[in-house]
Amino acid sequence: xxxxxxxxxxxxxxxxxxxxxxxxxxxxxxxxxxxxxxxxxxxxxxxxxxxxxxxxxxxxxxxxxxxxxxxxxxxxxxxxxxxxxxxxxxxxxxxxxxxxxxxxxxxxxxxxxxxxxxxxxxxxxxxxxxxxxxxxxxxxxxxxxxxxxxxxxxxxxxxxxxxxxxxxxxxxxxxxxxxxxxxxxxxxxxxxxxxxxxxxxxxxxxxxxxxxxxxxxxxxxxxxxxxxxxxxxxxxxxxxxxxxxxxxxxxxxxxxxxxxxxxxxxxxxxxxxxxxxxxxxxxxxxxxxxxxxxxxxxxxxxxxxxxxxxxxxxxxxxxxxxxxxxxxxxxxxxxxxxxxxxxxxxxxxxxxxxxxxxxxxxxxxxxxxxxxxxxxxxxxxxxxxxxxxxxxxxxxxxxxxxxxxxxxxxxxxxxxxxxxxxxxxxxxxxxxxxxxxxxxxxxxxxxxxxxxxxxxxxxxx
Numbered sequence: 001x002x003x004x005x006x007x008x009x010x011x012x013x014x015x016x017x018x019x020x021x022x023x024x025x026x027x028x029x030x031x032x033x034x035x036x037x038x039x040x041x042x043x044x045x046x047x048x049x050x051x052x053x054x055x056x057x058x059x060x061x062x063x064x065x066x067x068x069x070x071x072x073x074x075x076x077x078x079x080x081x082x083x084x085x086x087x088x089x090x091x092x093x094x095x096x097x098x099x100x101x102x103x104x105x106x107x108x109x110x111x112x113x114x115x116x117x118x119x120x121x122x123x124x125x126x127x128x129x130x131x132x133x134x135x136x137x138x139x140x141x142x143x144x145x146x147x148x149x150x151x152x153x154x155x156x157x158x159x160x161x162x163x164x165x166x167x168x169x170x171x172x173x174x175x176x177x178x179x180x181x182x183x184x185x186x187x188x189x190x191x192x193x194x195x196x197x198x199x200x201x202x203x204x205x206x207x208x209x210x211x212x213x214x215x216x217x218x219x220x221x222x223x224x225x226x227x228x229x230x231x232x233x234x235x236x237x238x239x240x241x242x243x244x245x246x247x248x249x250x251x252x253x254x255x256x257x258x259x260x261x262x263x264x265x266x267x268x269x270x271x272x273x274x275x276x277x278x279x280x281x282x283x284x285x286x287x288x289x290x291x292x293x294x295x296x297x298x299x300x301x302x303x304x305x306x307x308x309x310x311x312x313x314x315x316x317x318x319x320x321x322x323x324x325x326x327x328x329x330x331x332x333x334x335x336x337x338x339x340x341x342x343x344x345x346x347x348x349x350x351x352x353x354x355x356x357x358x359x360x361x362x363x364x365x366x367x368x369x370x371x372x373x374x375x376x377x378x379x380x381x382x383x384x385x386x387x388x389x390x391x392x393x394x395x396x397x398x399x400x401x402x403x404x405x406x407x408x409x410x411x412x413x414x415x416x417x418x419x420x421x422x423x424x425x426x427x428x429x430x431x432x433x434x435x436x437x438x439x440x441x442x443x444x445x446x447x448x449x450x451x452x453x454x455x456x457x458x459x460x461x
Contacts, residue, residue, distance in 0.1 A: 074180025358435025380420025
């Protein structure tokens, strides 16, 4: 009923085939609930309506028995391993799993060679399932290509990572990419309800009160496997107390913390970090604290968070609040000194301070514009009066002879050319009128006119 990952792990060495006997052995009463409730057909799969629709590529593959390699991309517990098994069972193909964690190039080639021998000798095709394919090196992924190109195997590769970053282009171009979505709350409720009633599951021997069900659904976070694991724990707790009803207290005791879906090396790492930064940039302190909490609960390195805050202080606040960078640097130093868990207070302090600060990207725009000119070849010679005049013979070359010492000039500002001729009129820094930068804007515009000889020398600095 549920799209559950990891239910067809082959015992023993990588690449060992899992036959029908091995699969049926996992349905015994002592097997985990998530294993017993494994979907047997595509119609039993919960969620992923776009994949199960009539005429969809996956349905054509299964019902039309057409050889086609698949790349399944989606969060944990959405059905990637289950789909691989269904492809195998409903098309009467051998099912072989290669673990990306433990298998090397040798094991990959051995699995493909065995599939080719099976195809040539007996005509039976093989589904080669590679879980966590993003963990494979380029060489290991390259080893899959002959089997895919010659259709010696029907490759089903699963990943929680963005395949455009983690899978080599030749393999990606030879596979049909299917995107799986997290299950919604109604899907999870259906998974739990079926497990409660089905004889493969709890067979009506246990019931769950509504508020307890709400708790289990919320903690599952769209992961069907997790929902069944939590249900089994809660049912076991109730049974041990001689009861056949799971109430909220029992569910909370059995499952006391929501597992945060966040892989420090994966998509969630980048997505949550991106949302964190964009929330601070958008001045939403509450949203920023939410994402900060997710990172902390998932065990993110607090030094990484502090580094991101230092970058943001210059990138998105700049001189609109000159204290922003000081705050971020102080937070980073404090994190180094005290560590977790106390550092969470420092990170929250800095996050709120930067979120509520006035924003300006003038610094970011300024350095970007300056570098763009340099890359475009606008690199003229340094004006002679600014060149180093400390070595013997420099003055004979005219170096520094016409230099005006700023401290000898009115207001400490000398009218002279500083930039090379090719960018003499460049105006990279364009202050905003936000926060403290408004005062800087007024002064900088006056100073720029004085330096370039287009303003009168009067008034204060």
